[in-house]
Structures are given as C-alpha cells and as structure tokens.
Amino acid sequence: MSQPLVRLRSIDRRFGLIQALSGADLDLYPGEVHGVLGANGAGKSTLLNVLGGLVSPDSGGIEVGGALVKLRSPRDAWSLGIGLVHQHFTLVPALSVRDNLRLGLRGRSFSEAGAAVEATMARTGLRVPLETNVSELGVGDRQRTEILKALLRDPQVLVLDEPTAVLTPEEADGLFALLRDLAREGRAVALVAHKLDEVLAVSDRLTVLRTGRTVMTAPRSQVSVRQLVAKMLGDGVADEVAIGEQAGPSSDAVVAGNAQVSGSASVTSLSTASGGTVVASLVAVHADSLKGVQLEVRAGEVRGIAGVEGNGQHDLALVLSGRKSPSLGRADIPKEVAFIPQDRHAEGLVADFDLTENVALALSRMEEFGPSVMMPWGVLRDEAERIRARFEVVAPSTETRARFLSGGNQQRVIIGRELALNAPMLVAENPTRGLDVAAAAYVHGELLKLAAEGVAIVLISTDLDEVLGLADSVSVMTKGRIVEVSEAQKTREGVGALMLGGGKVSK
Template identity: 40%
Template sequence: MHGIVKRFPGVIANAGVDFDLLPGEVHALLGENGAGKTTLMNVLYGLYRPDAGEIWLRGRRVAFSSPREAIGQGLGMVHQHFMLVKPFTVAENIVLGQRSPREPLAHDMRQTHRYLRSLSGQYGLAIDPAAPVWTLSVGEQQRVEILKALYRGAEVLILDEPTAVLTPQEVDDLLAILRRLAGEGKAIVFISHKLGEVLGVSDRITVLRDGKVVETLPAQAADEHGLARRMVGREVLLRVSKGPAQPGEVRLAVQNLSAVNDRGLPALRGVSLEVRTGEILGIAGVAGNGQTELEEVITGLRRATSGTVTICGHTATNRSPTAIGALGLAHIPSDRYAMGMLRYFTIAENLVLQRVGQAPFTQRGWLRKDIIRQEAQRLTAAFDVRTPSVENPARTLSGGNAQKMILARELARQPKVLLAAQPTRGLDVSAIEYVHRTLIAQRDSGVAILLISTELDEILALSDRIAVMYEGQIVGVMDGPGADIHQIGLMMAGSKRSSL
C-alpha cells in the first residue's frame, strides 16, 4: 500500500500510509485508538475507497470496489463481531457465504465436510464442520471465520483485534495458529493493543500515529516500553500507582444471588459480596464463569431467581435499569456496542442519555440542544474523546473513543456505585492508563467500585480486594495488594483453596 489517504468529514484517518506485507510473515499493526488501523485494513479489504494512494498485490495494481472483489483476489478478513448464522452448522455457514446467487443450492455437503476437515487439520484449527455454530465458544467461532477465509482461498489474512474477546488459553491457541499459517506461507496482518502478544507472535511491527506510519521495525528490535512510546509519542506508565483504600460504609450488597443464563442453565449459584465506599472490589475469573450474568442481574438486565441486590440501603433486586440507576448505580457495560451506546444517535445525545429529561437539558418540556451540546463538549474535552464534532453519530468513533464516551457519560452522573465491566477492552496503552487513573480517582472520591475483568493484570493493578469467580460462585476473596497471582490462577481454574 503506497501513500494511502482516507478522509472522513473533519478527520484524516490515513494520511499517506505506506504498508507492505510479505508471504510467511505476521505483521502487527499497532497504534492508539483512532490512529487509523481499522481504516487502513478496510481500504485494503475493499470496504472503503482510498482518496489517494495505490494498492499493489503480487506485482499488480489493484483497486477493489467491494470485499467480494478482495476475497476473489485472495484476501480474507476476520472481523471482531462474527457474522455467523447461529442455528446453521459450520459447513453451512461457510458455504452460505461462498455461494453466488446463480449457483444451485445442491452442494455436495459430504465433499465440503471432507475438505473443511482436512483444511482445519492442516492449520490446527480443531473445528468440526458438522457442529452447529451456537454450540461453539467465542474462540471456536473465530476459528470458523479463519476457516471460512481459508476455504475461499485467502493468502492474505487480516485480523482486527482478534484476541480482545478471548480467554488466555484461547489467545495462546490463536497465536499458535497464526504462526502455523505464516509457516505455510500466508501473509497475516495482526491488530492488537496487547504489546506482549504483539511481541510474541509478530515478525514485523508497524506503528501508526495520527494516520501516519511512525516506524516499521522487526519484532526482535522492539520492547513494550519502546512500542508504547512510539504509539503515544511520550513515556507511558504501564502500571499506575495508587494509595491504600479507605473503605467506609457498604454501598452495594449482593446476597446469595442466583440466576440462569440464556440457555436456562444455572449461571449464578449463591453469590454474595459487598462493596464499600472508597474501595475497588475486583472480580477475577476466566470469561464465562457467570461474570456477565452477575453484571446483568445487578444492573437490572437479567432476573435473579433468588437472592438480593441492595444499593445504598435500597432494594434493587429485579427492578428496572432506570430505577436501579436512580439509586446511584452507574454501569460501564462489557458489551459496549450492544448495551453501552446508541450507534445512530449523536455523540452529544449519547453523553446525556439518562439525564436528557432533566433540567437543564430539558426545560418546560423543551430540549435545550445548545446546553446539551455544551455539556457534550465539556465531557469530550475532559475525557479526551477524539472526534471532530459531538454532532457526529456515535458509530463514527473508533473503538477506544467509544469506550471513553461511555466512561464520560457514566461518571457525569456522579454515581455512588460504579459497576465497571471490562472497562479497558480494546483500549490502547495510554487510554488504559487514563481509565485506570480515573477509576482510582473515583474510588478516592468515595465511589464504591465493582470491577469485573477477565484481564488478571487489570484486576491486580486496581483492586483493593479480589474475589475469584468460578462456575457461578465466588471461590475465594483476598486482599489486592500483595495478592498471589499463582493462587488466583489456581482458583480461576477451579481449585477451591481459599485464603480466607
């Protein structure tokens, strides 16, 4: 890719980017939120037309006007939100995408299964073509997307933050698969904010900042601090410091809480915990052990089958999210696109979402657009949400900036209790530093914080106390400072030894 320029209204997402990719390499693309990584790959994949610049593929100049054309030339992209039809099998999903409208439906499925099985074996994907997609874990669904790209003959594979939603074991599996694909001569673009992964899996690293290439360097010549500095343009603290907690009265109490998951199976089995003002209680655990259900029950998005939730002394069990919010709970949701924002509403509207009906935003029944805009400008400046205008739809924000918008909105409500679930998923190193500082400042100003995170590093960095969740239960609680990582790891894996 030579001199790629891509503009959006008010933003230059790519300002003359040169990027090259070799067969047999894993090439990482690094950069702050909004640096232009996804845009560059969308240009390559035919989703966007560049305003200037050239793309050359195997010595020939190409200009894709759609992903279909890019796929036809051997490109494949694995998106973060999978586009699989859940009731269908793996093979059906893969053939579904492939079929042209003129082709008859009568595929020889047996032959397809055989081919997919051999392809899956060749690259160590461990996917059964006959499995219905709804039975697969997130990591497996991702591997189906990879298999789909390979089935269509991909020689170039683009993965945009593939590890953000995976468990640590799934991450290791994926990285091994990427090495194997590169070993077979595929060219891989790997986008990630996790510097450790990037250093572990890549051959070369390109760092983008503000739509420009800062540097392309061999991975052996790089280290975490140096990469962070190149991305951000300053020294980044990879861990923020905090003073000891000064816990006060109990603000959030969960007692003997039980609930079922979407399939009707027990997901919470008698969870009890307390969070006090001025402290951060971190819930550690491998994804899928009831953390999402706990988040949903506390915030009123899922019914408790038994037990109670109390916020600031008031019963919150099975009340509506609005009523629970009014008791003083703010919520940074783990699934920001599904629960955290209205993508087609403006950034300003998103920022005053729960407060829009109140003064000063509504006066005598009239929406005060000017006051809403002022508040939005204040919040975007205070929380460093980068956008040319608060009147743009929220969907135009890059992933990290969308997360900062949600944080800004929730903290602007001056909550008594904050439930922060995966608050830094998809954020770059400096945004993580910022969010961590903000959470600690909130704690110090007296907010009670329940932190749910599958990132053990994050739990260890922030928590005053740590509770480990396993199969719907709290299997141990310990002090955060000086916590034994090894012991937490064992508990996360199901060993019930508790330090209590």
C-alpha cells in the same frame, strides 16, 4: 528480501469530516507476522478494512502478488486469498455457529465441512458451541467463531483486528502460536492489538500509524518500546513516561504518572478499601446463568471479577447495574449505578446519535433529571464537550455521530459519560478493551481515583493483569457461581487455575 504478498500505497479515506487515512502505506511479506500499532483513531482498523474489502479507499493503490487490484467487497479479498477477522462481528445472528462457519465453505459436502470445522477447532484450541444460534452467544464465543471462520478458508494473507480482546490468556497464547505457524508456512499475517506485549512478542515487523499516516515501519528487533510510544503518541508523551526494558522485550513497561502500565495496560492498585460501608449486596441470586450468587461490594473498594467469558459475568453486571432483576434471591443496589457495558455497540451507544445525544442517554438516568424532566440542551452539549476534551476523544465536534468514531474513541465516550454520573457505584465490564496503552492507563487512574473518593467499583474483566493490578479483592466466576480467591491465590497462575474450575464457592 522477497516481494510482498500485499502492498498498500498512499491510501486515503475520509468519513464525513473525519480523515481516517491520509497517505497510509503497508507492506505484508510472506513468512512474517506484521504488527500494526497506533493510538485510538490512528486509522489502524480502517487500513485493515481496506485490505479486507470492507472499505474502499478514496485514493491510493492496492497490489496483491505484484498486480494492481480493486477490492470492492470482502468477496473480492477472499478470492485473492485475503482473510479478515474483523473488530466488529460479521456473523449472521439468526443462524447457528455451525451454519455461520459453513457459509465460508460453499462447495464442500456436509461431512467435509463438518470435518474441516472440527479439525480447525482442534488445531487452534478454540472451542465454540456449534449448535447454538449466534444471537445467544457472548462476545467471547463470537470472537472465537470469527477467527475460526477466517481460518477455515485457508487464507494466504490473514488480517486480524483486535483478535484477543475477549480471549482467555491461554487462548491468546494458542492463537499467537498458530500465527507463528502460519507465517512459517509462508503466509503473511497482519495483527492489530492494543496490548503492546502481545504485538511485540509475536511480530517480526512493525508499522505505526498516527493520525492516518504511516510514520514508521521497521523490524521488531530494531525498535525500542520508547521509540514506538514516541511514534504512536508523540515525543512529548514519550518523554513523560518511563520505559522499562532492562530484561528485554518481554518486560517492556510504561509508567504514566502514578499508574504503572505493562504492555497489557495493567496498573498497581492504589485503592486501600477495608471495612467500608456495604454499597451493594447479592444474596442467593439466580438470574439466567447466575446460580445462587453471594456478593458484597463496599464503598472505596475495587472488587475484581475474573473468569473465562461466558460463565455468567454479563448477567452479574446486568443485575448489579439494575438492568436485570433476579428470578430468585435478593439484590440490594444503589438507585444510581454507572455502567460500562461489555458490548459498546449493542448496549453502550446509539450509532446514529451524535456525542451530545449519547451523553444525554446517561444523564437521563440521574434522579435530578429523570425521564419526565426536560434537560437543557446547552448543558448537555457542554457536558459532551467536557468529556470529549478530558478523554481526548478524536472527533471533529460533539455533533459527530458515534458510528464515525473508532472503536477506542467510542469506548472513551462511554467511560467519560458514565464517570460523569457521580454515582455511588460503577460496574465496568472490560472497560479498557480497545483503548491504547496511554488511554488505558488514564482510565485505570480514574477508577482508582473514584475508589479513593469512596465509590464502589465492580471491575469485570477477562484481562487478568487488569484485575490483579487494580482490585482490592478478587473473585472468579465459573459456571454462574462466585469462587473465592485467597491472598495466596492472587497470582496469574492461582486465578487461572480457579478459572478452570477449582475453588470454593462463596456462601
């Protein structure tokens, strides 16, 4: 075997009371896609951030090309040919997409930079609105821009942290094909993703982290899904799940309780809503990108909304959750609506608040408290502790600031907080984004349980498996309008075709 392009050895990193990495190792070889797996809070993102120069290790060594180096900044990493596509966006909001992409192409003329951008978009199939300011982009276009920015620098080592979380299935497939091409060119690729089927399909080698330690590294061909689950979550958890591998890696599935989870954490819908009371309705609603939207959501129903990101889903979520008023039309919604937003950093949490304070943000919306009512701090602290335990949030205490949690654990806090509201309707935008397979299965089970109890649920997701697996009825958003999905069309192929622009608009 050739020598690794990059070697991380015995990496330690602590954030306050949280030991994010404890003696972690990682070797990246030329010609390989290396999948990095682990439960929420296992240290995956921190390890990749060390490699990308965003985080300095407390101890341990980094070798690039056989030489010991110190990566004090992303510039140091780039100078050594290491490119990082970060889980949290690093673009400059006030600049256009084109100008953000040019930042990585200093030294090239205007025409050369423009030609490089166009060529990279054509090669990857990732299209972005070049003249639009980043501040006006949805999360999908921001992710596409991050990926393009990294690829434009032609890295020898490409590190990607959850790159497909907001991409369409077609874009994700195109990205994986590109990663395979880059590996065939002799580059090294490291990939973090919580969708097991994605990682298993594209990776040559796998590393599993658990509580900051490297607990396994092996060729993909030599490990089963059960072994991976056991290493990620423990033997006890692996013994409680059924692993389906009869047809090979592409059919890997995990069944936890009554919820069947594929590699992308989809489940079989258990909700049986039909003819429930209308809880919310939109009539000819216009609001920013929305164009005459008609929608009814009933008690006990999981209403799935699919679509390519940027077609009005977020505006729909804001209207349904009461955070945006229609400019035209009528929106009848409950007084209390639980809301899981698409961007946990901008809309879900205050990074410098601790868990109890972030829980208080939601409880203050409840009628029994309200903005003028003093909430007992002990009650809030107990509720935060209950959420931390129930959703297995990896944090030393409820006094831990949100910024010190992993992305997946931040999502667990938001979901637990919103479910605690006991509201008659829940609007969820990509609720399992960033969650490991077991946590996603748990959240799906909770959504179905709420529906069985009569809660109206609007599930807005770019994950087709999630929508098709959970929803009683499915609609597609395209160009700000709702498109009907018939029973015959409720397949990946059928819904995918509607996402590309076909179908009958609801009236």
